[in-house]
Amino acid sequence: MIDRAPASQTTHEVPSYPLRELAKVIRSKNAKPYRLTLDILFERKDIFDFVTKSPALTAATVARAYGLPEGAITSTFVFEPGLAIKFTLRRPWVQGSFGETDMYGAQQHVPLLDILIPWTGGPSVRTAD
């Protein structure tokens, strides 16, 4: 169900890669009962630098991937020491309230996996090519 159409898009010669092919770790977790925090960690500095500047990964595009208004994103951090980009959102429902589906918020990362990043950063994005 997670797998969707392959990444490559038709904008002329610019290939796009889904975030899952660029990042090492993509995770979600409660940040206490009222926040859900999303961490995207990279292995390669050049990919991290490129994605950090990409207009395809912003508070607005993350909100859109979750079907939320941009105001739901409470903060965005680029954390260079960890080669990480972090988005935090107001938890769409309070942790443990009636209808809770994910007490730890640990399975809410999936919409990030498929965010497409147009790539002009260099010949190869794959570490293990």
Place this chain on the structure above:
Amino acid sequence: MLGDERDEVCVLAPTGTLGYGFNMADFVRCADEYAPSVIAVDAGSTDPGPYYLGAGVSFTSKIEIEHELEIIIGTALRLGVPVIVGSSGGAGADAHLAWTKDIVLDLADRLGWTFNLATISSELSAEYVLEKLKLGEVITFESDVALTADAVAGSRRIVAQMGPEPIVAALQSGAQVILAGRSCDDALFAAYPILRGFDRGLATHMGKILECGAIACEPQAMDVMVGILRQDHFDLVPGSATRRCTVTSVAAHSLYEREDPVLQPGPGGAIDLSETSLTQLSPNTVRVHGTTWIPTRAYTVKMEGVTQTGYRTISLAGIRCPSMIYELNYVLDEVRRRTEAYFEEMGIHASTYQLLYRIYGRDGVMRELEPVRNALPHEIGLVMEVVAASQELSQAICHHLSGALLHVDYPGQFNDAGNLAFPYSPSEIAMGAVYEFSIYHLLHLSDPAEPFRTQLESIHP
């Protein structure tokens, strides 16, 4: 490895959360090899949800806690160093603290231990919180909802997360085993170094990493971790030879379970990681420099409270028939309508209970955030859930719901012998009381120890 005892303090963390296990041989080996000054472990979190604070029970079991405390406290007493358990019993209210203390006293009795015990209560009375509310000393933050007197009065239990000060005081009075109620997890690890005069920023940063055990390692796990704090840095060493602390793993941990990786607030101040530098000292050891402490004028602690909303009954069933899956929305709506009508006849209005279907295979995990829509799964896991004013009523409504769903007919039905595959008999499961968070606010204290009460006693065979 050890230098002058006056120049460093070694803190040993057995695991990330008490009751989740760790490699006991590595723990004992690290205790002997590093001769730590203190052993500390966090036992709590709000992550398992509001139930445990409300019900006054632990999210771990007595069997796990007894097994782990036997080796942790036994090792600390053998080495003659203090041991600190934070957020005892998981939620850290008085019931949880008493439960943990009973386990420790049983162990002491069985093993003939002699030691000074401190228990630090962090449960707040409604009267105290109401008074603080009147004085304007309750601050709204992430919940965005101001606390009301009604919410306080309706809360089943209220706790506050203590900072390091009450633990420092217990250490000063000679306690060897400290069972703290709800606590800031970093404070458990920072208390001893703060008492010894080490930098609060570095001590707190080290505490934030150690409280997760070996989560800041590669590969990560609930396991043993060693922190060695010196004047202007600390070193992190995993307890297991199979793990490594790396610059990346430690940096990545700064993001974990929190919003701001750089400025991390707590009671009395925040740690600032903007000038923090990480150095790979050896293949498995990372050295941390530069974290600073930014004190705040006001001293605030976080309050947590929960309120009971009813009693829950659930029923689990599988659905495999494609005709049923195709008509699922219609069928579920129809059965809800019939159930509500049945109870309406008895004067029990639908507004007085909550009824919910969880549809695994469709949007059971992500609810309205689910991006995959209109996919037709071959199998559905269905949870029927009812929360009502009594266990008996929630059981009755849930039974009616699952019974009606089992036998309802619908257009295109192939199989009229039954629509659900029940794995269990009984088909309804009583889940007990249901709680929700009612208080998640900051509390301004005039003294860091203000609401926390410490009891000291001497334990001997």
